[in-house]
Amino acid sequence: MDILHGYSRITWGEVLHGSGVSHPHELPADIRHNLVSLAEAFRVVRDLTGMAIRICSGYRSPAVNEACGGAPGSQHLQGRALDIRLVGRTATVLQPEMRALYRLIDRAQQNGRIHPGGLAVYAGRDPETGRRDTDWVDFLHFDTRGWRARWNSADRQRLLG
Numbered sequence: 001m002d003i004l005h006g007y008s009r010i011t012w013g014e015v016l017h018g019s020g021v022s023h024p025h026e027l028p029a030d031i032r033h034n035l036v037s038l039a040e041a042f043r044v045v046r047d048l049t050g051m052a053i054r055i056c057s058g059y060r061s062p063a064v065n066e067a068c069g070g071a072p073g074s075q076h077l078q079g080r081a082l083d084i085r086l087v088g089r090t091a092t093v094l095q096p097e098m099r100a101l102y103r104l105i106d107r108a109q110q111n112g113r114i115h116p117g118g119l120a121v122y123a124g125r126d127p128e129t130g131r132r133d134t135d136w137v138d139f140l141h142f143d144t145r146g147w148r149a150r151w152n153s154a155d156r157q158r159l160l161g
């Protein structure tokens with residue numbers, strides 16, 4: 001599918017994957033516009049890290065958001081949020097890198113490199129053992145809502161250790 005943003009190396013396919021929408025023109029113009037801004041923020045993050053980042057969830061239609069247990073007012077519905085994972089690393093390397101990525105996005109939001117917005121860690125499975133492990137950062141959510149938001153519980157905060 002077409003590149004969404006000229007310099008971002010991000011495609012419409014990546015942000016619409018699993019969204020319930022197959023083509024950007026099915027979306028209202030304001031959501032398409034939000035996705036282009038989001039892609040720019042993602043480009044900045046990717047360039048700052050140099051890490052191989054995979055988008056696991058971008059835009060979500062209301063039906064998909066409900067099916068995956070997303071918050072009713074989720075920024076994903078507005079095309080302002082990405083859930084991301086790191087790829088191509090061993091589990092041992094991955095955790096420190098996920099924490100580094102969290103700190104990098106946190107700083108980029110604070111110093112204006114990207115729009116201020118939400119940032120949170122989510123626990124999941126250890127990719128090497130397949131075990132459900134709440135000590136494991138599975139993915140990061142970040143969004144471009146325009147103001148700072150954090151919802152890491154004490155448990156999640158521990159993942160950032």
Ligand SMILES: [Zn+2]
Nearest residue numbers: 081082083141
């Ligand atoms: Zn999310």
